[in-house]
Amino acid sequence: MVILFASSCRKGDKNNFDGPNLNDLFGPFSIIDDIKINKNTANFPLDNELYFSGELSKNTTWIISITGEITGAKRTITGSDRILSINNTAWDGGANTFPGFGLENAFIEISFPKEENSPVLYDTVSITNTKIDNGYLITSFENGEGANWSKFNQTTVRGQIDCGTGESAKGNCHYGFNGTVPWDWAIGSVMVKPNSGTFGLPASASNLYFNMAFKPMENIGIGNTFLQFWFDEDDNGDGVFDEATEDRFIYEYWYEKGGWNLVSYKYSDIQFDENGNQISTNGNGLPEPSKLVSINVFYLANKDNGNAKALIDHLIFTTNKPYTP
Amino acid sequence: MNRKILIFLFIFLANFAIGQQKKFQINGAARGYFLSNNLNLDESLDSVTTRKANYGHTLLDLGFSLTPNKNTEILGMFRIRNELGGFWGGGVSFDVRQLSLKGVAGNVVRYEIGDIDLKMTPYTLFNTLEEGVINEGDVFDLRRNIVHYDMFYNDDNTWRMQGAKMNFGIEFGNYINLIDVKGFITRQRPTDGIIEPERLYGGGKVKIKQSDNLTIGLNSVNVFDLTETIQDSIQFKNNVHTFDLLYSKNINKTTNIGMKSEAGISGTSYSNYNDTRAPESLQDWFYDIALVSHLKNKNLKIQLGYKDVGADFLSTGAQTKRIDYSRFPGLYQQITNNALGRPISYTDVISGNTVNSFKINEQLLPYFAGYNNISPYGIATPNRKGVYVNFVKSDSIKFKNTFINASFMTQSRGTGTTVKKQFILLKAGTDVHLNDFFGWKKQLKIDLGMRYENTSRNGESYEKGNLNSTFIDAGISWEFAKKLDLLVGAKLWRVNGIAYVNERNQFNTIINFDVVNYDFTENTYAAGIRYRFSDKNTLSAQYQIFDVNHKTTNSINYGISQFSFLYSLFF
Numbered sequence: 001m002v003i004l005f006a007s008s009c010r011k012g013d014k015n016n017f018d019g020p021n022l023n024d025l026f027g028p029f030s031i032i033d034d035i036k037i038n039k040n041t042a043n044f045p046l047d048n049e050l051y052f053s054g055e056l057s058k059n060t061t062w063i064i065s066i067t068g069e070i071t072g073a074k075r076t077i078t079g080s081d082r083i084l085s086i087n088n089t090a091w092d093g094g095a096n097t098f099p100g101f102g103l104e105n106a107f108i109e110i111s112f113p114k115e116e117n118s119p120v121l122y123d124t125v126s127i128t129n130t131k132i133d134n135g136y137l138i139t140s141f142e143n144g145e146g147a148n149w150s151k152f153n154q155t156t157v158r159g160q161i162d163c164g165t166g167e168s169a170k171g172n173c174h175y176g177f178n179g180t181v182p183w184d185w186a187i188g189s190v191m192v193k194p195n196s197g198t199f200g201l202p203a204s205a206s207n208l209y210f211n212m213a214f215k216p217m218e219n220i221g222i223g224n225t226f227l228q229f230w231f232d233e234d235d236n237g238d239g240v241f242d243e244a245t246e247d248r249f250i251y252e253y254w255y256e257k258g259g260w261n262l263v264s265y266k267y268s269d270i271q272f273d274e275n276g277n278q279i280s281t282n283g284n285g286l287p288e289p290s291k292l293v294s295i296n297v298f299y300l301a302n303k304d305n306g307n308a309k310a311l312i313d314h315l316i317f318t319t320n321k322p323y324t325p
Numbered sequence: 326m327n328r329k330i331l332i333f334l335f336i337f338l339a340n341f342a343i344g345q346q347k348k349f350q351i352n353g354a355a356r357g358y359f360l361s362n363n364l365n366l367d368e369s370l371d372s373v374t375t376r377k378a379n380y381g382h383t384l385l386d387l388g389f390s391l392t393p394n395k396n397t398e399i400l401g402m403f404r405i406r407n408e409l410g411g412f413w414g415g416g417v418s419f420d421v422r423q424l425s426l427k428g429v430a431g432n433v434v435r436y437e438i439g440d441i442d443l444k445m446t447p448y449t450l451f452n453t454l455e456e457g458v459i460n461e462g463d464v465f466d467l468r469r470n471i472v473h474y475d476m477f478y479n480d481d482n483t484w485r486m487q488g489a490k491m492n493f494g495i496e497f498g499n500y501i502n503l504i505d506v507k508g509f510i511t512r513q514r515p516t517d518g519i520i521e522p523e524r525l526y527g528g529g530k531v532k533i534k535q536s537d538n539l540t541i542g543l544n545s546v547n548v549f550d551l552t553e554t555i556q557d558s559i560q561f562k563n564n565v566h567t568f569d570l571l572y573s574k575n576i577n578k579t580t581n582i583g584m585k586s587e588a589g590i591s592g593t594s595y596s597n598y599n600d601t602r603a604p605e606s607l608q609d610w611f612y613d614i615a616l617v618s619h620l621k622n623k624n625l626k627i628q629l630g631y632k633d634v635g636a637d638f639l640s641t642g643a644q645t646k647r648i649d650y651s652r653f654p655g656l657y658q659q660i661t662n663n664a665l666g667r668p669i670s671y672t673d674v675i676s677g678n679t680v681n682s683f684k685i686n687e688q689l690l691p692y693f694a695g696y697n698n699i700s701p702y703g704i705a706t707p708n709r710k711g712v713y714v715n716f717v718k719s720d721s722i723k724f725k726n727t728f729i730n731a732s733f734m735t736q737s738r739g740t741g742t743t744v745k746k747q748f749i750l751l752k753a754g755t756d757v758h759l760n761d762f763f764g765w766k767k768q769l770k771i772d773l774g775m776r777y778e779n780t781s782r783n784g785e786s787y788e789k790g791n792l793n794s795t796f797i798d799a800g801i802s803w804e805f806a807k808k809l810d811l812l813v814g815a816k817l818w819r820v821n822g823i824a825y826v827n828e829r830n831q832f833n834t835i836i837n838f839d840v841v842n843y844d845f846t847e848n849t850y851a852a853g854i855r856y857r858f859s860d861k862n863t864l865s866a867q868y869q870i871f872d873v874n875h876k877t878t879n880s881i882n883y884g885i886s887q888f889s890f891l892y893s894l895f896f
Binding site: 025026028 | 636708737738739740741742743785787788825827834835836837838840
């Protein structure tokens with residue numbers, strides 16, 4: 001007891017407190033150190049990432065909104081730390097979703113929504129080189145059609161690569177379908193193949209994601225339009241895909257919402273249907289990305305709803321996590 | 326089915342009693358209670374709420390005591406309750422209010438099984454009296470006793486639990502006079518089989534009486550979940566181990582001095598909880614040391630002490646509040662045209678329209694800072710340290726229950742800031758028996774009590790707070806005719822200032838602060854008459870007026886007036 005009495009000052013209690021900081025809850029807000037971006041010209045392959053720095057008088061929510069002048073791409077970074085630094089504000093040049101940023105000016109807005117009468121800060125950064133995607137890019141349609149590609153379009157459908165329209169999800173080009181097919185749901189397809197052999201993907205399907213940008217524009221709505229992805233694998237490695245003896249995995253993606261959608265799923269999931277049942281194929285039945293020799297993107301829409309129009313862009317495989325535009 | 330069983334048991338016991346006159350005793354209580362309430366609220370604010378609310382009940386608690394042999398006693402009590410307005414059995418309930426068995430094993434160990442009352446020290450297991458009672462007048466005491474009796478809140482601060490307890494003593498010759506050992510184990514909660522494991526609460530005390538001057542005690546209480554009673558192996562544990570010491574010595578014929586102290590540690594753990602907010606373990610400690618002096622020639626006892634109770638000190642058995650102030654009262658739950666929830670006011674506390682604890686709780690229940698901000702969880706309130714002094718005057722013919730208490734405390738650890746709150750408490754009370762001044766035989770007694778509390782914190786503007794709470798508790802009891810008493814009383818609160826009230830999650834972690842700007846008065850006046858058939862049998866009628874007046878614009882001013890009629894019998 002004497003010992004306790006002698007040690008009446010609790011260790012650490014002088015500098016600690018319980019509960020949230022009153023300063024953060026009720027203290028006055030001010031910007032102690034101006035919030036600045038480290039560079040106003042962004043060459044992402046070189047710079048890797050940009051960041052903001054500054055100091056506030058309290059921990060409070062802040063929102064950094066970055067908007068592409070041409071693409072309209074958006075990236076939002078939020079936080080509530082008093083100190084803004086590379087640890088909590090780093091921007092790798094990516095967007096929240098498609099479309100991604102291009103070579104353009106990006107407008108920056110910094111706001112503090114929980115602080116009444118707080119200022120809104122503005123800045124601009126010029127993107128001179130966009131970020132390099134981590135992954136296995138199949139095509140972003142920037143270099144035209146490949147030598148081994150094949151296309152199918154109904155007679156009334158225009159299906160082709162379009163460039164320079166300002167509508168692309170990534171870069172300057174995309175692939176578009178547009179036409180009226182009152183007799184059939186099938187609108188058109190594009191089968192992407194490597195110039196030779198396989199796409200050079202890794203062997204493991206369990207941590208490999210297939211990603212693509214999809215923008216349904218006409219004949220839309222739940223249950224009205226969908227994509228079929230055909231993944232053809234050369235199981236026996238003879239350089240030729242034989243549908244009768246090798247795996248063709250067909251995966252369906254149905255319309256969810258308008259605008260650019262990020263279609264992303266694990267490659268190992270293509271062996272299951274929507275109910276989780278194993279689908280039947282003519283090969284060994286195993287998704288083997290290293291044996292993938294073609295990807296067919298097949299666009300279908302309700303034949304009773306008039307003209308159908310959709311865009312696709314940026315087919316890319318990523319490892320461990322879905323693609324971030 | 327239960328009703329039939331109870332009736333059968335009743336008939337059986339009655340027959341048994343006839344045949345076993347000497348081994349059977351009947352005791353219990355009977356009550357008739359009628360309460361008529363009237364809400365007083367500006368019609369422009371509330372044209373919706375029904376103003377009148379009446380209810381009442383009659384009940385009989387029929388207890389029996391069986392003594393099948395000289396070392397065993399069986400205690401049971403049935404409750405038959407009839408809500409007024411019930412018809413042909415509607416609103417009638419039959420319950421077992423108490424069932425316990427006690428005895429002495431081998432003429433050494435005393436035991437009790439079933440419904441048991443338990444108390445240890447103020448830091449281990451202690452049922453602290455609710456706020457707003459300082460030498461309370463009889464007019465309020467009459468109705469508060471109803472709540473206390475129903476909730477088993479006894480005057481000796483025990484908690485009613487279900488389980489078993491035992492104790493035995495060993496007498497020695499030299500060096501040590503006596504060692505007294507007590508132990509108990511209770512079931513706090515059965516498992517629901519899904520998410521809540523079964524919870525037990527057990528502990529004990531070893532009291533060593535070295536001499537008439539020195540007594541020391543080792544105390545331990547432990548809450549623990551049984552992990553295999555649900556699929557998940559979550560487990561809450563709270564262990565409190567303390568050491569207490571009582572020393573006194575006569576230094577001359579008129580003066581006795583000594584020391585009274587308790588110190589200990591608590592450990593709390595939440596094992597295998599999925600909720601990441603659950604702290605794995607928390608430990609803290611406390612001590613409370615007081616010098617005591619008894620000046621016999623002045624009939625005065627003085628206690629001067631210092632205590633430090635850690636911010637993480639958790640003792641579920643000592644810190645459970647009787648009233649949960651976060652819950653809305655049972656009467657007029659919503660008022661005004663906007664159906665605003667009505668917070669608990671003191672008239673609800675007196676009437677028992679509050680949600681009361683009937684068992685110990687691992688959570689520090691929300692409290693009302695306006696009533697008590699310095700010790701909302703009793704003597705064991707965590708995060709308090711400082712000095713206190715108590716003066717207690719021995720009862721005389723003219724004055725009884727005379728005391729003055731003062732405390733000057735600070736927080737052990739800041740809340741929301743490193744700047745700590747400071748607390749001042751002044752409390753005093755006395756019962757003045759005026760009839761003894763004038764030599765009247767019939768009692769004329771004035772009960773007086775007051776409490777002043779101040780909480781302050783310095784610092785930046787967003788840290789500063791200053792809360793004052795003044796409470797006056799007064800009553801008069803006048804026997805104006807033989808056994809017929811006139812009772813009047815008042816309870817007056819005046820609270821103003823800013824309070825930063827802790828908001829805690831279920832793991833007792835402070836997650837926010839409710840900044841409240843109080844500026845109100847709460848006044849309760851009551852008057853009534855009581856006829857005493859005997860000390861245990863009374864009939865009373867009283868009228869009570871309550872109103873709350875806020876000076877801040879965002880609170881509702883209202884009042885509740887009550888007429889009550891109470892017949893009470895203990896036998």
